[in-house]
Amino acid sequence: MDIIGKEEKEALLDVIESGYIYRYGDFQNPNFKAKVWTLEQDFAKYTNSSYALAVSSGTAALLTALWALKIGPGDEVIVPGYTFIASITSIIFSRAIPILAEVDETLTLDPADVRKKVTPRTKAIMLVHMLGNPGHLDEIVKIAEENELILIEDCAQACGASYHGKSVGTFGRMGTFSLNIYKTITGGDGGMVITNDEDLYKRAFAVHDQGHLPLRQGVEQGNRTVLGINFRMNEFTAAVAGAQLKKLDYIKNKLKENKKYLKSILSTVKEIKFRKILDEDGDIGTLLTFFMPNREGAETLAEKLGCTTISKSGWHYYNNMEHFLNQSTVTDEGCPFSCPYYKGGPVKYSKGMLPQSDDLLNRAINIGVGVSDVGLGSNYGITINSSKEEIEVRGRKIVELIRSSL
Numbered sequence: 313m314d315i316i317g318k319e320e321k322e323a324l325l326d327v328i329e330s331g332y333i334y335r336y337g338d339f340q341n342p343n344f345k346a347k348v349w350t351l352e353q354d355f356a357k358y359t360n361s362s363y364a365l366a367v368s369s370g371t372a373a374l375l376t377a378l379w380a381l382k383i384g385p386g387d388e389v390i391v392p393g394y395t396f397i398a399s400i401t402s403i404i405f406s407r408a409i410p411i412l413a414e415v416d417e418t419l420t421l422d423p424a425d426v427r428k429k430v431t432p433r434t435k436a437i438m439l440v441h442m443l444g445n446p447g448h449l450d451e452i453v454k455i456a457e458e459n460e461l462i463l464i465e466d467c468a469q470a471c472g473a474s475y476h477g478k479s480v481g482t483f484g485r486m487g488t489f490s491l492n493i494y495k496t497i498t499g500g501d502g503g504m505v506i507t508n509d510e511d512l513y514k515r516a517f518a519v520h521d522q523g524h525l526p527l528r529q530g531v532e533q534g535n536r537t538v539l540g541i542n543f544r545m546n547e548f549t550a551a552v553a554g555a556q557l558k559k560l561d562y563i564k565n566k567l568k569e570n571k572k573y574l575k576s577i578l579s580t581v582k583e584i585k586f587r588k589i590l591d592e593d594g595d596i597g598t599l600l601t602f603f604m605p606n607r608e609g610a611e612t613l614a615e616k617l618g619c620t621t622i623s624k625s626g627w628h629y630y631n632n633m634e635h636f637l638n639q640s641t642v643t644d645e646g647c648p649f650s651c652p653y654y655k656g657g658p659v660k661y662s663k664g665m666l667p668q669s670d671d672l673l674n675r676a677i678n679i680g681v682g683v684s685d686v687g688l689g690s691n692y693g694i695t696i697n698s699s700k701e702e703i704e705v706r707g708r709k710i711v712e713l714i715r716s717s718l
């Protein structure tokens with residue numbers, strides 16, 4: 313977002329001058345720039361996956377993946393209680409049942425709690441690589457394999473991240489990304505779905521475009537086996553996102569460098585504990601997160617910084633999802649996620665149901681490094697363009713405020 317400039321402008325002009333603004337066009341006509349198609353090829357290459365599909369948002373990407381994977385009525389999907397609401401609502405709008413699980417000090421799914429939440433009705437695990445940090449991939453992949461579960465990776469906040477050199481989104485059956493304005497690269501809005509499975513790619517394509525197979529050229533009829541919807545990306549979005557993708561390595565390296573420097577300054581305070589990063593090289597570095605020793609200190613610090621603890625930030629924490637809490641999956645009439653096919657007892661969602669996550673998030677402070685988002689409580693920090701001197705000044709200020717809040 314902070315580095316949108318000349319390249320994006322040129323790519324947009326390209327589209328306007330071409331006369332093709334829809335993803336489909338005449339590949340024989342040199343005027344057609346095929347920005348969506350090109351983005352898909354480039355994204356697949358970047359993530360080293362066989363197929364990439366561009367869609368209209370990260371939420372659309374999740375729905376496309378869930379529907380392509382035939383996750384539906386009565387299926388339980390394990391999802392963390394610390395994630396953006398879309399991870400949960402995409403499960404609900406698939407008529408499946410979100411089963412909330414704890415996060416640990418990585419702020420991603422706690423494998424021990426995932427194991428506890430597996431039942432005979434579990435169909436999938438949705439691992440969310442929260443705040444740019446890849447989750448416990450070794451353990452979660454193992455749990456999925458042992459229990460014959462589908463693994464979906466919600467990489468909305470982790471575009472560019474990897475685990476042991478392999479892109480996030482390629483460990484499970486499908487990976488999804490968001491290109492909204494709070495993400496490492498953006499198209500204003502938009503999303504991507506990746507997979508290594510050709511059949512799944514074709515199903516996903518059909519889901520996102522009214523049941524069609526890749527790549528229709530016009531209005532085709534007949535031979536459609538999948539009911540789809542319209543989650544298509546247009547050429548303008550892809551033009552910007554494509555130009556941004558070319559900058560992703562620069563963005564990633566800069567964020568990591570800045571974060572490392574800021575972290576070294578904050579590390580002088582021994583009382584705070586940094587969020588556990590499982591692979592420092594693979595972390596995308598958009599936020600620096602640490603835990604204060606107690607909730608009171610964290611709240612005092614947040615007030616001084618003019619931000620909030622993570623638990624008081626927006627819709628990324630289940631306790632703040634008022635429209636979702638206090639409903640049950642089976643019994644509530646008219647509730648969008650009541651499911652007559654569900655064979656388990658009513659699943660209730662209530663405040664305080666994930667005590668481990670509550671304790672961590674009550675004490676957690678997010679300092680923005682590349683993402684300044686009130687919704688993440690990170691409306692304080694540095695930007696990708698901050699100089700070393702600026703980071704130093706800001707870092708020292710944060711240290712001073714932490715010390716006075718302990």
Ligand SMILES: Cc1ncc(COP(=O)(O)O)c(C=O)c1O
Pocket residue numbers: 369370371372395396398399440466468469490491492501502503
């Ligand atoms: C973890 C997570 N999943 C899904 C989404 C949904 O993405 P979008 O806003 O592009 O629909 C977001 C967006 O913030 C997210 O953070």
